[in-house]
Amino acid sequence: MSRDAKDTVYCSIQMPMAQGREFLDLIAKLRASGAHPSLESVFKEAEGELEMSIEFVEGMLAGEGGLGHPGSRPIF
Known part of the structure; x- marks a missing residue:
C-alpha cells in the first residue's frame, strides 16, 4: 500500500476481546461484500492486525x- 506521509491517517483502537472478534467478523463481511x-x-x-x-x-x-x-514473540 502506497502512502503519502502528508495524507496518511493513523488509528489505534483498543477494545475487549469479544468486540475485537466481532469487529474482525464485520471487516471480513465488508471485504466479502466487495462494496468498498x-x-x-x-x-x-x-x-x-486484529x-x-x-x-x-x-x-x-x-x-x-x-x-x-x-515463548513470547517480539512485536515490531
Whole structure:
C-alpha cells in the first residue's frame, strides 16, 4: 500500500476481546461484500492486525507468553 506521509491517517483502537472478534467478523463481511473496493487494502491490514492482537492476548490469557515471558514473540 502506497502512502503519502502528508495524507496518511493513523488509528489505534483498543477494545475487549469479544468486540475485537466481532469487529474482525464485520471487516471480513465488508471485504466479502466487495462494496468498498478502494478499502480492500485497509480491510486486509486491519484483519491482520486484529488477528495478531487476538492471538497475542489469547496466548497471554493461557499463560503462554506476553512481553517478557518465555515463548513470547517480539512485536515490531
